[in-house]
Amino acid sequence: MDQSAAPAYPLLPTVAVVGLGTMGTGIAEILARSGRDVIGIDISDTAAREATESLEASTARLLEQQRLTVQQRQEIIKRLRVSTDLRAAAEADLVIEVVPENYSLKLSVFTALDEIVKPTTILATGTNALPITKLATETAHPERVVGLHFFHPAQAMKLVEVVSSVLTSPEAVEAVSRLARELGKEPLPAGDRTGLVADGLLFGYLNQAAAMYESRYATRDDIDAAMRLGCGLPMGPLAVLDLIGIDTARTVLEAMYERTGDRLHAPAPVLGQLAEAGMTGRKAGRGFYTYQGRGSGTVVGDEQAAVVESDTAEPRPVAAVGVVGSGTMASGIVEVFAKAGYPVVVTARSEQKAVAARDRVAASLERSVKKGRLSAGDRDATLARIVPADSLDALSDVNLVVEAVAEDLAVKRQLFASLDQICRPGAVLATTTSSLPVIACARATSRPADVIGMHFFNPAPAMKLVEIVRTVLTGDDVHATVRAVCRTVRKHPVDCGDRAGFIVNALLFPYLNNAVKMVEEHYATPEAIDTAMKLGAGYPMGPFELLDVVGLDVSLAIEDVLHREFRDESLAPAPLLRQLVAAGCLGRKTGRGFHEYARR
Incomplete structure (x- = not known):
């Protein structure tokens, strides 16, 4: 074989992982499972021991699931050696550093490694916040320094961001990218920017959620439920902060704010308060949530766990519902109420549009019947509860009206003024607006206490979330009524105040x-x-x-x-x-x- 054709860097058969916290331990596991020899290094004897115990426990689970044989498990465990001495990295082809996000600490690791490792060894940092180019320039061989950012949990998450500086050699980038692919990951090239790609977007969002919680605009559980159920996210933002580590998140945000000056990245004070109190999330057993123990992902009850009803009033009876509008959202809301057993009057600007809304519901129900999710009898009963009408006068006897007309404040205010004249005393008047002030709709009536926001998500039959928006004038019994109705139609209500965007x-x-x-x-x-x-x-x-x-x-x-x-x-x-x-x-x-x- 022509040796000159061989790559400048080997296939990285031996990898050292410096820093055996949660992320480092996860990376060490996937490397060992890939067939590589792994040297785990941490200054803490406890961390080194726990990394070995973690690998033993995870491979035991795989053995129970029959995803490994006894021999395969033994071979994987043997591939991990742990040490408290950085000099153990001397034989490594790649060193992945995942020590805490402190520039001075990382620099001390890299400059020490310069004197320890082979000239061909690639040095990778797991940072997502600190300047990789600056770190590289302060080492003896900046061309071999690269960013290799895994995501937590490393065993499950498929993305690895590969970060090169202007000094990083293409061979080093290609070698770690190939490694990522061999680990079953998707390597994504990224430039040297705070937060990189994913965390550059994620952390601003997490920070806003923390600030929203701190301002008491919404509860912890409502914020997380809103983003899970309203956006289909796997976890709510406050639960994600606990998973990442509140101290880690704060450090990343500080670095992002220092480089961007963007207020969205200025850490919410609550993050600092929790971190100072030692409430750093799952690893501490407590953060925004309380956990079964240190490192546990099992949430246990605490003083915030129960949804606290602010209303002591009894809900008003709701025997019939009216929906104003004929578009996709209106039709979906009609379907939700009719399937739950409510008689529904759907009104539009013409009888033709109202009938079209009912027909849209009929088509949706028919699809459910064909998929076996709904019986033909239930389909017919649901349709029989829907009455199309071309006049708001048809809403005179309903107990709850939900409007889903154009997102135009003038149009909505005119509609509420008309509903005020037509609807019976005590009827609850709800708007589905996603961005307009509910109070402006309420003030168009002579009964603002009866007006509330009831923001469904599209498609309404499938999405479980409803944001309940109280104005400063909304009555307690109206709020209680809408919460009770949400439970009846099997939706998850979250409470929020009347400000732009809600949650x-x-x-x-x-x-x-x-x-x-x-x-x-x-x-x-x-x-x-x-x-x-x-x-x-x-x-x-x-x-x-x-x-x-x-x-x-x-x-x-x-x-x-x-x-x-x-x-x-x-x-x-x-x-x-x-x-x-x-x-x-x-x-x-x-x-x-x-x-x-x-x-x-």
Whole structure:
């Protein structure tokens, strides 16, 4: 074989992992399971011992699941050697550093490794916040320094961000990228920027959630439930902070704020308070949540666990429901109520539109019958409860009216003024607005205490979340009524105040906007960012896929509302988003947004 054709770096058969915390231990495990010899190094005897115990426990579970044989398990365990001496890395082909996010500490590790490892050894840092280029320049061989950012838990998450500085050799980048692929991971190239791709978007969102909790705008459980059920995320943001480690998150945010000056990255004070109290999340047994023990992921009851009902009033009886509107959302809400047993009057600007809304429900129910989720009898009974009408006068006897008309405040105010004249005394009047002030609708009536926000998510029959929005004038019995109705129709209610974005949109759209800014700055492509968030954070859709589904025009309108409400320049819509809307590139509905789609 022509030796000159061999790669400059070997296939990395021996890897040292420096720092055996949760992340380092996870990385050591996947390396050992890949057939490589692993040298685990930590200054703490306890951490080194626990890394071995963790590998033994995880492989025992795999043995029980018949995913490993006894011999395979023994071989994996033998591949991990642990030490408290950094000199144990001398024979490594690759060293992966995952010590705490402290620049001086990382630099001391890298400069010491310069005197220990082979000239061909690649030095990788797991940082997602500190400047890799600066770290490399302060070492003897900056060309071999690379970023290799795994995601927690390393055993499960498929993304690895590969970060090169202007000094990193292409051979080093290729070698660690190949390693990532051999570990079953997706290597994503990234530039030397605080937060990289995934965490650059994730941490601002997490920080906002912490600030929302700190302001008592919504409870811990409601914030997390809203993002899980409203966006389909695998975990709520406060639970994610506990998983990452609140002290770690605060350190990353401090580094991001130092480099960006963006208020979204200025750590919420509650993060510092919790960290100072030793309440750093799962690893401490307590953070935003309380856990069964240190390192446990099992949440146990605490003083915040129960949903505290602020209302002592009895809910009003609801025997019949009215829905105003004939679009997709209105039809979905009609289906929700009718399936739950409520007689529903659906009104629109014409009888034809009202009938079309009922027909849309009929088509949805028919699909459920064909999939075996609904019987033909239940389908017929549900449809029999729906009465289409072309006049608001048909709502005179209902107990609850839910409007789902155009997201235009003037239109909604006019509608509520009409409902005020038509609906019976004591009827609850609800708006499904996602961005407009509920109080403005309430003040259009002579009974603002009866008005409340009831924000369903699309598609209403499938999405479990309803944001219940109280104004300063909403009656306690009205709030209690809507919560009771949500339970009856099998939806999960979360309480929030009457401010722009409520919970979900207030957290979601700044994250989406920051993704657009990342593309504007030519840091990453929409495709790369979508991949990063799906593989690195476990999100069901990437931000650009989601923007295209929501509609870029709708997204721009919501971001404009958030910007006006909070007067924060970091919330100003990205110019690229405004330009695409002006060009008519609105997402899936026009065949082109951030991605292109086949026209129907």
